Amino acid sequence: MNITSIISDVPILIVLVVFIVSIIYCITKYIGAGKNLKNLITYLEGFKKNDLNFRFKEIDVWMSQNPYVSPTWMEFKNTLVFSESIALKSTGQDVKYRDVSSTVQNVQTTSDPLYYFNEETLITSKFNFKMIQTIPTILTGFGPLFTFLNIALAFGRIDFSTQEKTISSISSFMATMQVAALVSVVAVASSLIYLLIERTMYNKLCKSQLIKVQEIMGGLFASISAEKFLYELLRESKVSNNSVANTMTAIPEEFKSAFNSSMATNLVPYLENLIFGLNQLNKQLKESLKDKKAVDDVDDLF
Numbered sequence: 001m002n003i004t005s006i007i008s009d010v011p012i013l014i015v016l017v018v019f020i021v022s023i024i025y026c027i028t029k030y031i032g033a034g035k036n037l038k039n040l041i042t043y044l045e046g047f048k049k050n051d052l053n054f055r056f057k058e059i060d061v062w063m064s065q066n067p068y069v070s071p072t073w074m075e076f077k078n079t080l081v082f083s084e085s086i087a088l089k090s091t092g093q094d095v096k097y098r099d100v101s102s103t104v105q106n107v108q109t110t111s112d113p114l115y116y117f118n119e120e121t122l123i124t125s126k127f128n129f130k131m132i133q134t135i136p137t138i139l140t141g142f143g144p145l146f147t148f149l150n151i152a153l154a155f156g157r158i159d160f161s162t163q164e165k166t167i168s169s170i171s172s173f174m175a176t177m178q179v180a181a182l183v184s185v186v187a188v189a190s191s192l193i194y195l196l197i198e199r200t201m202y203n204k205l206c207k208s209q210l211i212k213v214q215e216i217m218g219g220l221f222a223s224i225s226a227e228k229f230l231y232e233l234l235r236e237s238k239v240s241n242n243s244v245a246n247t248m249t250a251i252p253e254e255f256k257s258a259f260n261s262s263m264a265t266n267l268v269p270y271l272e273n274l275i276f277g278l279n280q281l282n283k284q285l286k287e288s289l290k291d292k293k294a295v296d297d298v299d300d301l302f
Helices: 003-007 010-044 052-065 070-077 129-156 163-220 226-292 297-301
Strands: 085-089 095-099
Touching (some): 052 070, 129 163
Antiparallel strands (some): 085 095
16 A cells, blocks of 8 residues: 555545644744734834833824734723823922822833733734644544544445455455554644644744743833832822921911011111101201291290
C-alpha cells in the first residue's frame, strides 16, 4: 500500500483536511491579532508619562476610534484619576495653580492596567479561540472513531462461504485493519503537530506583543488605590481647614495692629500739625490786636 492510496482513503483524508483548514484558520487569526497589537504598540510608544496630561485627548480619540481596543479602553478610562489643580489669586491678581493631591501627578488609575489589557480582552475574545483550542481534541477523537468504524466495516466484509472468498475477504480485512491503524496514527500525529504550531505561533505573534502592550500601559498609567487617593484629599482638606482657621484667628490682631500703625503713622502727625497751626494763628491774632491797640465793639458794650 503506497502513500497515495493511504491519503486517498476517506477517513485519513478527512483528518488531513481538518488539520490543514484548522492550521490556516489559526495562523490567519493570530496574524490579524498580532498586526493589531503591533499597531497599538507603535502608537503608544509615541507617548510619555510626563506629557500624558496634555496629550490625553489625543490618545483618547485614537483609542476610542480603534474598534479592536475601544471596548477595553472605554472600561479602563473610567478608572483614571487626573492631576486636578485649583487656581489661587494673589494680592497682585496673579493666578497660581496648586495640585489638589501631592501624590496624584500625571494620569493614574485606581485599577491595575493588566486587569483590562489581557489575553481575553485583546486576543482570545477577537475570534473563536475556544474552537482553536478544541481542534487537537477533535483530531485525536477522529483516530478511534475512524479506527473502530473501519474495523466494523472490515468485519462486515468477511465472507466464509467459499475458500476463495474467504482468502479474498481475509486479505481485504487485513488491508482495512492497516488503514484503521494508520487513521489513529495520522490523527494523533496531526493533533501533536497542530499543538506545536499553534503554541509557537501564539507566543510569537500574540503573546509577545501583548506583553509589550501591558508594559507600555503600566508605564503610562501608574496604579493608585481609591482609598489612598481619598486619604490624600482628606489630608489636603484638613491642611486647608487648619490654614483657614489660623487666618481667621489672626485677623482681629492683625486688624488692631494695622489700625494702630495707621493712626500713629498718618492721623497723629496730621492732628499735631493742625493744632500747631491753630496755635500759630491764635498767636498772630493776639499780636496783631496788641500792636494796633484795637478795641472790639462788643467789648465796649460791656
